[in-house]
Amino acid sequence: MADNRVVVYKGPGEVAVEDIEYPKLEVPEEVADAMGMTKEAPHAVILKIVSTNICGSDQHMVRGRTTAPVGQTLGHEITGEVVEKGNDVQFIEVGDICSVPFNIACGRCRNCNEGKTGICLNVNPARAGSAYGYVDMGGWTGGQAEYVMVPFADFNLLKFPDRDQALEKILDLTMLSDIFPTGYHGAYTAQVTTGSTVYVAGAGPVGLAAAYSALLLGAAVVIVGDLNEERLAQARSFGCETVNVGEDAELSDQIAEIVGIPEVDCAVDAVGFEASGKGGEEAPAVVLNQIQTVTRAGGSLGIPGLYVTGDPGASDPDAQEGTLKIRFGLGWAKSHAFFTGQCPVKKYNRGLMMSILHDKAHIADAVNATVITLDEAPQGYKDFDKGAAKKYVLNPNGYINA
Numbered sequence: 001m002a003d004n005r006v007v008v009y010k011g012p013g014e015v016a017v018e019d020i021e022y023p024k025l026e027v028p029e030e031v032a033d034a035m036g037m038t039k040e041a042p043h044a045v046i047l048k049i050v051s052t053n054i055c056g057s058d059q060h061m062v063r064g065r066t067t068a069p070v071g072q073t074l075g076h077e078i079t080g081e082v083v084e085k086g087n088d089v090q091f092i093e094v095g096d097i098c099s100v101p102f103n104i105a106c107g108r109c110r111n112c113n114e115g116k117t118g119i120c121l122n123v124n125p126a127r128a129g130s131a132y133g134y135v136d137m138g139g140w141t142g143g144q145a146e147y148v149m150v151p152f153a154d155f156n157l158l159k160f161p162d163r164d165q166a167l168e169k170i171l172d173l174t175m176l177s178d179i180f181p182t183g184y185h186g187a188y189t190a191q192v193t194t195g196s197t198v199y200v201a202g203a204g205p206v207g208l209a210a211a212y213s214a215l216l217l218g219a220a221v222v223i224v225g226d227l228n229e230e231r232l233a234q235a236r237s238f239g240c241e242t243v244n245v246g247e248d249a250e251l252s253d254q255i256a257e258i259v260g261i262p263e264v265d266c267a268v269d270a271v272g273f274e275a276s277g278k279g280g281e282e283a284p285a286v287v288l289n290q291i292q293t294v295t296r297a298g299g300s301l302g303i304p305g306l307y308v309t310g311d312p313g314a315s316d317p318d319a320q321e322g323t324l325k326i327r328f329g330l331g332w333a334k335s336h337a338f339f340t341g342q343c344p345v346k347k348y349n350r351g352l353m354m355s356i357l358h359d360k361a362h363i364a365d366a367v368n369a370t371v372i373t374l375d376e377a378p379q380g381y382k383d384f385d386k387g388a389a390k391k392y393v394l395n396p397n398g399y400i401n402a
Protein backbone atom coordinates (compact mmCIF):
# COMPACT_ATOMS: atom_id res chain seq x y z
CA MET A 1 0.00 0.00 0.00
CA ALA A 2 1.43 3.34 -1.03
CA ASP A 3 0.97 6.26 1.31
CA ASN A 4 0.18 8.76 -1.42
CA ARG A 5 -0.74 8.85 -5.11
CA VAL A 6 -0.10 11.59 -7.65
CA VAL A 7 -0.72 12.34 -11.34
CA VAL A 8 2.52 12.06 -13.35
CA TYR A 9 3.49 13.13 -16.88
CA LYS A 10 4.49 10.03 -18.86
CA GLY A 11 5.34 11.57 -22.26
CA PRO A 12 3.35 13.52 -24.88
CA GLY A 13 -0.38 12.90 -24.46
CA GLU A 14 0.03 10.57 -21.48
CA VAL A 15 -0.45 10.92 -17.76
CA ALA A 16 -0.84 8.21 -15.12
CA VAL A 17 -1.69 8.03 -11.43
CA GLU A 18 1.32 6.62 -9.59
CA ASP A 19 2.34 5.70 -6.06
CA ILE A 20 4.60 8.17 -4.31
CA GLU A 21 5.93 8.63 -0.81
CA TYR A 22 3.80 10.41 1.77
CA PRO A 23 5.07 14.01 1.86
CA LYS A 24 7.59 15.16 4.46
CA LEU A 25 8.02 18.57 6.06
CA GLU A 26 11.03 19.19 3.80
CA VAL A 27 11.77 21.45 0.83
CA PRO A 28 13.14 19.90 -2.39
CA GLU A 29 16.88 19.22 -2.28
CA GLU A 30 17.55 21.41 -5.34
CA VAL A 31 15.88 24.39 -3.68
CA ALA A 32 17.55 23.93 -0.29
CA ASP A 33 21.04 23.53 -1.76
CA ALA A 34 20.88 26.44 -4.18
CA MET A 35 18.93 28.93 -2.10
CA GLY A 36 20.75 28.54 1.22
CA MET A 37 17.63 27.19 2.92
CA THR A 38 17.46 24.34 5.44
CA LYS A 39 15.97 21.15 4.06
CA GLU A 40 13.83 20.74 7.17
CA ALA A 41 10.74 22.90 6.77
CA PRO A 42 9.20 23.73 10.16
CA HIS A 43 7.26 26.42 8.27
CA ALA A 44 5.38 23.78 6.22
CA VAL A 45 2.16 21.78 6.54
CA ILE A 46 0.87 18.54 5.04
CA LEU A 47 -2.55 18.84 3.43
CA LYS A 48 -5.03 16.05 2.79
CA ILE A 49 -6.38 17.24 -0.52
CA VAL A 50 -10.05 18.23 -0.69
CA SER A 51 -10.05 19.24 -4.38
CA THR A 52 -7.43 19.81 -7.08
CA ASN A 53 -8.11 20.95 -10.63
CA ILE A 54 -6.70 20.23 -14.08
CA CYS A 55 -5.44 23.41 -15.81
CA GLY A 56 -4.56 24.53 -19.32
CA SER A 57 -1.09 25.18 -17.91
CA ASP A 58 -0.76 21.43 -17.23
CA GLN A 59 -1.79 20.74 -20.82
CA HIS A 60 1.18 22.70 -22.19
CA MET A 61 3.42 20.13 -20.44
CA VAL A 62 1.29 17.10 -21.27
CA ARG A 63 1.18 18.02 -24.95
CA GLY A 64 4.99 17.93 -24.91
CA ARG A 65 5.20 21.67 -25.51
CA THR A 66 7.58 22.41 -22.64
CA THR A 67 10.82 20.92 -21.40
CA ALA A 68 8.99 18.93 -18.67
CA PRO A 69 10.74 15.58 -18.15
CA VAL A 70 8.87 12.28 -18.09
CA GLY A 71 8.09 11.65 -14.43
CA GLN A 72 7.17 15.27 -13.69
CA THR A 73 4.46 15.26 -11.01
CA LEU A 74 1.46 17.47 -11.83
CA GLY A 75 -1.03 19.68 -10.03
CA HIS A 76 -0.87 23.27 -8.83
CA GLU A 77 -4.55 24.02 -8.10
CA ILE A 78 -4.92 22.72 -4.56
CA THR A 79 -7.44 23.01 -1.72
CA GLY A 80 -6.88 20.89 1.34
CA GLU A 81 -7.30 20.09 5.02
CA VAL A 82 -4.27 20.52 7.26
CA VAL A 83 -3.33 17.14 8.79
CA GLU A 84 0.17 17.93 10.08
CA LYS A 85 2.11 21.12 10.73
CA GLY A 86 5.69 22.10 11.44
CA ASN A 87 6.83 23.71 14.69
CA ASP A 88 7.07 27.15 13.17
CA VAL A 89 3.52 27.29 11.78
CA GLN A 90 1.80 29.72 14.11
CA PHE A 91 -1.58 30.71 12.73
CA ILE A 92 -2.84 27.67 10.82
CA GLU A 93 -4.20 24.66 12.75
CA VAL A 94 -4.68 20.98 12.03
CA GLY A 95 -8.25 20.66 10.71
CA ASP A 96 -8.28 24.00 8.86
CA ILE A 97 -9.48 23.83 5.26
CA CYS A 98 -7.39 26.14 3.12
CA SER A 99 -6.90 27.31 -0.45
CA VAL A 100 -3.31 27.12 -1.71
CA PRO A 101 -2.19 29.82 -4.15
CA PHE A 102 -0.49 28.04 -7.05
CA ASN A 103 2.49 30.39 -6.66
CA ILE A 104 4.89 29.12 -4.02
CA ALA A 105 6.22 32.13 -2.15
CA CYS A 106 8.57 32.57 0.81
CA GLY A 107 6.93 35.68 2.25
CA ARG A 108 10.39 37.01 3.11
CA CYS A 109 12.07 38.22 -0.09
CA ARG A 110 11.94 41.63 -1.77
CA ASN A 111 9.26 40.58 -4.27
CA CYS A 112 7.06 38.85 -1.68
CA ASN A 113 7.31 41.97 0.45
CA GLU A 114 6.04 43.98 -2.50
CA GLY A 115 3.12 41.54 -2.98
CA LYS A 116 4.66 40.08 -6.14
CA THR A 117 4.26 36.47 -5.04
CA GLY A 118 4.36 35.16 -8.62
CA ILE A 119 8.05 36.04 -8.77
CA CYS A 120 9.34 35.04 -5.32
CA LEU A 121 13.14 35.06 -5.29
CA ASN A 122 13.78 32.22 -2.84
CA VAL A 123 11.88 29.14 -3.98
CA ASN A 124 13.26 28.28 -7.41
CA PRO A 125 16.94 28.25 -8.38
CA ALA A 126 16.10 28.40 -12.11
CA ARG A 127 14.26 31.73 -12.13
CA ALA A 128 11.99 33.97 -10.09
CA GLY A 129 8.62 32.40 -9.33
CA SER A 130 7.51 28.88 -8.60
CA ALA A 131 4.55 26.51 -8.54
CA TYR A 132 3.69 22.97 -7.40
CA GLY A 133 4.09 20.23 -10.02
CA TYR A 134 5.55 22.33 -12.81
CA VAL A 135 8.61 22.22 -15.05
CA ASP A 136 11.45 24.66 -14.22
CA MET A 137 9.73 25.63 -10.99
CA GLY A 138 12.08 24.19 -8.37
CA GLY A 139 10.97 20.57 -8.17
CA TRP A 140 8.06 21.00 -5.74
CA THR A 141 5.81 17.93 -5.83
CA GLY A 142 2.46 18.29 -7.61
CA GLY A 143 -0.89 18.38 -5.89
CA GLN A 144 -3.08 16.28 -8.18
CA ALA A 145 -2.60 13.83 -5.37
CA GLU A 146 -4.02 12.60 -2.09
CA TYR A 147 -1.55 14.58 0.06
CA VAL A 148 0.85 17.44 -0.57
CA MET A 149 3.36 19.53 1.37
CA VAL A 150 2.90 23.31 1.41
CA PRO A 151 5.88 25.41 2.59
CA PHE A 152 5.74 28.80 4.34
CA ALA A 153 2.19 27.87 5.32
CA ASP A 154 1.34 30.94 7.40
CA PHE A 155 2.12 33.11 4.40
CA ASN A 156 0.74 30.97 1.58
CA LEU A 157 -2.49 29.46 2.90
CA LEU A 158 -5.88 31.14 2.76
CA LYS A 159 -7.97 29.59 5.52
CA PHE A 160 -11.72 29.30 4.97
CA PRO A 161 -13.66 30.70 7.94
CA ASP A 162 -16.09 27.80 8.33
CA ARG A 163 -15.52 24.16 7.51
CA ASP A 164 -19.13 23.18 6.66
CA GLN A 165 -19.66 26.27 4.54
CA ALA A 166 -16.35 25.62 2.78
CA LEU A 167 -17.34 22.06 1.88
CA GLU A 168 -20.76 23.27 0.73
CA LYS A 169 -19.22 25.85 -1.63
CA ILE A 170 -16.16 23.83 -2.52
CA LEU A 171 -16.73 23.87 -6.30
CA ASP A 172 -16.55 27.67 -6.26
CA LEU A 173 -13.78 27.89 -3.64
CA THR A 174 -11.57 25.40 -5.49
CA MET A 175 -11.19 27.99 -8.25
CA LEU A 176 -9.39 30.36 -5.82
CA SER A 177 -6.11 28.46 -6.14
CA ASP A 178 -5.64 29.70 -9.70
CA ILE A 179 -8.22 30.43 -12.40
CA PHE A 180 -10.56 32.82 -10.58
CA PRO A 181 -7.72 35.11 -9.38
CA THR A 182 -5.92 34.63 -12.71
CA GLY A 183 -8.97 35.57 -14.77
CA TYR A 184 -9.67 38.46 -12.42
CA HIS A 185 -6.04 39.60 -12.70
CA GLY A 186 -6.38 39.55 -16.50
CA ALA A 187 -9.46 41.77 -16.36
CA TYR A 188 -8.11 43.99 -13.57
CA THR A 189 -4.78 44.63 -15.29
CA ALA A 190 -6.67 45.33 -18.54
CA GLN A 191 -8.26 48.07 -16.41
CA VAL A 192 -11.81 46.85 -16.80
CA THR A 193 -14.20 49.08 -14.89
CA THR A 194 -17.84 50.19 -14.90
CA GLY A 195 -19.03 50.53 -18.49
CA SER A 196 -15.95 49.05 -20.18
CA THR A 197 -16.12 47.17 -23.45
CA VAL A 198 -13.89 44.10 -23.21
CA TYR A 199 -12.50 41.44 -25.55
CA VAL A 200 -11.38 38.18 -23.95
CA ALA A 201 -9.43 35.84 -26.22
CA GLY A 202 -9.99 32.21 -25.23
CA ALA A 203 -13.06 30.50 -23.76
CA GLY A 204 -11.14 27.92 -21.75
CA PRO A 205 -11.52 28.06 -17.97
CA VAL A 206 -9.15 31.05 -17.64
CA GLY A 207 -10.91 33.00 -20.39
CA LEU A 208 -14.31 32.24 -18.86
CA ALA A 209 -13.00 33.32 -15.44
CA ALA A 210 -11.65 36.55 -17.00
CA ALA A 211 -14.98 37.20 -18.70
CA TYR A 212 -16.89 36.48 -15.49
CA SER A 213 -14.53 38.81 -13.60
CA ALA A 214 -14.99 41.56 -16.19
CA LEU A 215 -18.74 41.37 -15.51
CA LEU A 216 -18.08 41.50 -11.75
CA LEU A 217 -15.97 44.61 -12.34
CA GLY A 218 -18.93 46.25 -14.12
CA ALA A 219 -18.12 45.88 -17.82
CA ALA A 220 -20.87 47.00 -20.19
CA VAL A 221 -20.04 44.39 -22.84
CA VAL A 222 -17.81 41.34 -22.63
CA ILE A 223 -16.99 39.65 -25.93
CA VAL A 224 -15.34 36.22 -25.74
CA GLY A 225 -13.51 34.82 -28.78
CA ASP A 226 -12.56 31.20 -29.48
CA LEU A 227 -12.73 28.62 -32.27
CA ASN A 228 -14.59 26.14 -30.05
CA GLU A 229 -18.38 26.55 -30.34
CA GLU A 230 -19.16 24.52 -27.22
CA ARG A 231 -16.93 26.77 -25.13
CA LEU A 232 -18.45 29.90 -26.71
CA ALA A 233 -21.91 28.62 -25.70
CA GLN A 234 -20.59 28.29 -22.15
CA ALA A 235 -19.54 31.99 -22.28
CA ARG A 236 -23.02 33.00 -23.47
CA SER A 237 -24.57 31.09 -20.56
CA PHE A 238 -23.59 33.87 -18.14
CA GLY A 239 -24.16 36.92 -20.29
CA CYS A 240 -21.19 37.28 -22.63
CA GLU A 241 -21.29 38.06 -26.33
CA THR A 242 -19.17 35.71 -28.43
CA VAL A 243 -17.24 35.65 -31.70
CA ASN A 244 -15.89 32.61 -33.51
CA VAL A 245 -12.37 33.68 -34.52
CA GLY A 246 -12.20 30.73 -36.95
CA GLU A 247 -14.66 32.48 -39.26
CA ASP A 248 -13.45 34.45 -42.29
CA ALA A 249 -14.41 37.89 -40.91
CA GLU A 250 -11.74 40.08 -39.26
CA LEU A 251 -11.99 40.21 -35.48
CA SER A 252 -12.36 44.01 -35.59
CA ASP A 253 -15.41 43.65 -37.90
CA GLN A 254 -16.93 41.03 -35.63
CA ILE A 255 -16.45 43.42 -32.69
CA ALA A 256 -17.97 46.31 -34.67
CA GLU A 257 -21.12 44.26 -35.20
CA ILE A 258 -21.54 44.01 -31.45
CA VAL A 259 -20.39 47.39 -30.08
CA GLY A 260 -20.77 49.61 -33.18
CA ILE A 261 -17.06 50.41 -33.53
CA PRO A 262 -14.15 48.10 -34.41
CA GLU A 263 -12.42 48.37 -31.05
CA VAL A 264 -12.78 47.71 -27.35
CA ASP A 265 -11.52 49.53 -24.26
CA CYS A 266 -9.73 46.54 -22.72
CA ALA A 267 -8.50 43.12 -23.85
CA VAL A 268 -7.34 39.91 -22.18
CA ASP A 269 -5.21 37.14 -23.71
CA ALA A 270 -6.38 33.91 -22.05
CA VAL A 271 -4.89 31.70 -24.76
CA GLY A 272 -1.08 31.86 -24.60
CA PHE A 273 1.56 30.52 -26.99
CA GLU A 274 -0.42 27.52 -28.23
CA ALA A 275 -2.78 29.88 -30.09
CA SER A 276 -4.37 28.86 -33.38
CA GLY A 277 -4.91 30.83 -36.55
CA LYS A 278 -8.20 30.80 -38.47
CA GLY A 279 -7.69 27.35 -39.93
CA GLY A 280 -6.57 25.89 -36.64
CA GLU A 281 -2.88 26.13 -37.63
CA GLU A 282 -0.23 27.05 -35.07
CA ALA A 283 0.11 30.81 -34.71
CA PRO A 284 1.82 31.59 -31.39
CA ALA A 285 1.68 35.40 -31.72
CA VAL A 286 -1.78 35.72 -33.25
CA VAL A 287 -3.62 36.63 -30.05
CA LEU A 288 -0.98 39.17 -28.98
CA ASN A 289 -1.33 40.86 -32.37
CA GLN A 290 -5.13 40.67 -32.36
CA ILE A 291 -5.51 42.26 -28.94
CA GLN A 292 -3.21 45.12 -29.96
CA THR A 293 -5.27 45.59 -33.12
CA VAL A 294 -8.67 45.72 -31.41
CA THR A 295 -7.81 47.64 -28.23
CA ARG A 296 -8.26 51.41 -28.28
CA ALA A 297 -5.27 53.74 -28.12
CA GLY A 298 -4.45 54.20 -24.45
CA GLY A 299 -5.93 50.85 -23.49
CA SER A 300 -4.38 48.09 -21.38
CA LEU A 301 -3.78 44.46 -22.26
CA GLY A 302 -3.99 41.78 -19.58
CA ILE A 303 -1.95 38.75 -20.67
CA PRO A 304 -2.41 35.78 -18.31
CA GLY A 305 -2.04 33.39 -21.29
CA LEU A 306 1.28 31.60 -20.84
CA TYR A 307 4.38 32.20 -22.99
CA VAL A 308 7.51 30.08 -22.66
CA THR A 309 11.26 30.40 -23.17
CA GLY A 310 11.50 26.86 -24.59
CA ASP A 311 8.93 25.09 -26.79
CA PRO A 312 10.49 21.94 -28.26
CA GLY A 313 7.24 21.18 -30.13
CA ALA A 314 7.06 24.49 -32.04
CA SER A 315 7.13 24.27 -35.82
CA ASP A 316 9.41 27.28 -36.33
CA PRO A 317 12.93 27.53 -34.85
CA ASP A 318 12.42 31.02 -33.39
CA ALA A 319 9.28 29.93 -31.56
CA GLN A 320 11.22 26.95 -30.20
CA GLU A 321 13.09 29.41 -28.01
CA GLY A 322 10.07 31.61 -27.33
CA THR A 323 10.88 34.32 -29.87
CA LEU A 324 7.59 35.38 -31.46
CA LYS A 325 6.64 37.71 -34.30
CA ILE A 326 4.83 40.45 -32.41
CA ARG A 327 3.86 43.72 -34.06
CA PHE A 328 5.21 45.71 -31.13
CA GLY A 329 5.23 48.98 -33.10
CA LEU A 330 1.46 48.90 -33.19
CA GLY A 331 1.17 48.60 -29.44
CA TRP A 332 3.78 51.33 -29.00
CA ALA A 333 1.92 53.66 -31.37
CA LYS A 334 -1.28 53.12 -29.38
CA SER A 335 0.49 53.64 -26.01
CA HIS A 336 -0.72 50.25 -24.80
CA ALA A 337 0.19 48.93 -21.38
CA PHE A 338 1.03 45.21 -21.25
CA PHE A 339 0.66 43.08 -18.12
CA THR A 340 2.22 39.61 -18.23
CA GLY A 341 3.37 36.82 -15.96
CA GLN A 342 2.02 34.56 -13.26
CA CYS A 343 -0.98 35.95 -11.44
CA PRO A 344 -0.04 36.91 -7.87
CA VAL A 345 -2.94 34.90 -6.43
CA LYS A 346 -2.67 36.31 -2.91
CA LYS A 347 -3.51 39.77 -4.20
CA TYR A 348 -7.04 38.66 -5.09
CA ASN A 349 -7.97 35.36 -3.41
CA ARG A 350 -9.31 36.75 -0.13
CA GLY A 351 -11.64 39.24 -1.80
CA LEU A 352 -12.87 36.69 -4.32
CA MET A 353 -13.45 34.21 -1.47
CA MET A 354 -15.69 36.80 0.22
CA SER A 355 -17.63 37.27 -3.03
CA ILE A 356 -18.19 33.50 -3.16
CA LEU A 357 -19.11 33.12 0.52
CA HIS A 358 -21.63 35.97 0.24
CA ASP A 359 -23.19 34.59 -2.94
CA LYS A 360 -22.00 37.39 -5.20
CA ALA A 361 -19.81 35.18 -7.38
CA HIS A 362 -20.76 31.82 -8.92
CA ILE A 363 -17.58 30.92 -10.70
CA ALA A 364 -18.13 27.12 -10.68
CA ASP A 365 -21.21 27.45 -12.90
CA ALA A 366 -19.45 29.93 -15.21
CA VAL A 367 -16.60 27.49 -15.90
CA ASN A 368 -18.80 24.36 -15.70
CA ALA A 369 -16.92 22.70 -12.83
CA THR A 370 -17.09 18.92 -13.28
CA VAL A 371 -16.00 16.51 -10.54
CA ILE A 372 -14.04 13.34 -11.34
CA THR A 373 -12.00 10.90 -9.26
CA LEU A 374 -8.20 10.86 -9.10
CA ASP A 375 -8.22 7.64 -11.13
CA GLU A 376 -10.23 9.37 -13.85
CA ALA A 377 -7.55 12.06 -14.25
CA PRO A 378 -5.98 10.49 -17.39
CA GLN A 379 -9.39 10.54 -19.14
CA GLY A 380 -10.03 14.07 -17.82
CA TYR A 381 -6.76 15.25 -19.38
CA LYS A 382 -7.77 13.68 -22.72
CA ASP A 383 -11.25 15.22 -22.74
CA PHE A 384 -9.96 18.64 -21.66
CA ASP A 385 -7.34 18.48 -24.42
CA LYS A 386 -10.11 17.82 -26.94
CA GLY A 387 -11.75 21.10 -25.84
CA ALA A 388 -14.51 19.95 -23.47
CA ALA A 389 -16.32 23.02 -22.11
CA LYS A 390 -15.57 21.86 -18.57
CA LYS A 391 -13.21 22.61 -15.71
CA TYR A 392 -12.21 19.25 -14.23
CA VAL A 393 -12.04 19.06 -10.44
CA LEU A 394 -10.41 15.97 -8.93
CA ASN A 395 -11.88 14.54 -5.72
CA PRO A 396 -9.02 12.39 -4.40
CA ASN A 397 -10.25 11.79 -0.86
CA GLY A 398 -14.04 11.80 -1.29
CA TYR A 399 -14.66 15.15 0.44
CA ILE A 400 -16.87 16.41 -2.39
CA ASN A 401 -20.48 15.22 -2.10
CA ALA A 402 -19.38 13.02 0.77
Ligand SMILES: NC(=O)c1ccc[n+]([C@@H]2O[C@H](COP(=O)([O-])OP(=O)(O)OC[C@H]3O[C@@H](n4cnc5c(N)ncnc54)[C@H](O)[C@@H]3O)[C@@H](O)[C@H]2O)c1
Nearest residue numbers: 056057202204205206225226272275276304305306342343
Ligand atom coordinates in the same frame (compact mmCIF):
# COMPACT_ATOMS: atom_id res chain seq x y z
N1 LIG B 1 -0.67 33.76 -15.84
C1 LIG B 1 -1.09 32.83 -15.00
O1 LIG B 1 -0.88 32.93 -13.80
C2 LIG B 1 -1.85 31.65 -15.53
C3 LIG B 1 -2.58 30.85 -14.66
C4 LIG B 1 -3.35 29.82 -15.19
C5 LIG B 1 -3.35 29.57 -16.55
N2 LIG B 1 -2.59 30.35 -17.37
C6 LIG B 1 -2.59 30.18 -18.83
O2 LIG B 1 -3.80 30.69 -19.36
C7 LIG B 1 -4.05 30.06 -20.63
C8 LIG B 1 -5.47 29.56 -20.69
O3 LIG B 1 -5.70 28.53 -19.74
P1 LIG B 1 -6.95 27.56 -19.88
O4 LIG B 1 -6.92 26.60 -18.77
O5 LIG B 1 -8.18 28.34 -20.11
O6 LIG B 1 -6.49 26.80 -21.24
P2 LIG B 1 -7.28 26.10 -22.43
O7 LIG B 1 -6.24 25.48 -23.27
O8 LIG B 1 -8.37 25.25 -21.90
O9 LIG B 1 -7.98 27.30 -23.24
C9 LIG B 1 -7.39 28.01 -24.28
C10 LIG B 1 -8.48 28.32 -25.31
O10 LIG B 1 -7.95 29.21 -26.30
C11 LIG B 1 -8.59 28.91 -27.52
N3 LIG B 1 -7.86 29.55 -28.64
C12 LIG B 1 -6.82 29.08 -29.39
N4 LIG B 1 -6.44 30.00 -30.29
C13 LIG B 1 -7.25 31.08 -30.12
C14 LIG B 1 -7.36 32.34 -30.75
N5 LIG B 1 -6.54 32.68 -31.76
N6 LIG B 1 -8.29 33.21 -30.32
C15 LIG B 1 -9.14 32.88 -29.31
N7 LIG B 1 -9.10 31.68 -28.67
C16 LIG B 1 -8.17 30.80 -29.07
C17 LIG B 1 -8.61 27.40 -27.52
O11 LIG B 1 -9.57 26.89 -28.44
C18 LIG B 1 -8.99 27.10 -26.07
O12 LIG B 1 -10.40 26.98 -25.89
C19 LIG B 1 -3.00 28.95 -20.75
O13 LIG B 1 -1.91 29.45 -21.53
C20 LIG B 1 -2.54 28.76 -19.32
O14 LIG B 1 -1.24 28.23 -19.24
C21 LIG B 1 -1.85 31.37 -16.87
Ligand SMILES: [Zn+2]
Nearest residue numbers: 055057077178
Ligand atom coordinates in the same frame (compact mmCIF):
# COMPACT_ATOMS: atom_id res chain seq x y z
ZN1 LIG C 1 -3.67 26.42 -13.20
Ligand SMILES: [Zn+2]
Nearest residue numbers: 106109112120
Ligand atom coordinates in the same frame (compact mmCIF):
# COMPACT_ATOMS: atom_id res chain seq x y z
ZN1 LIG D 1 9.64 35.38 -1.66
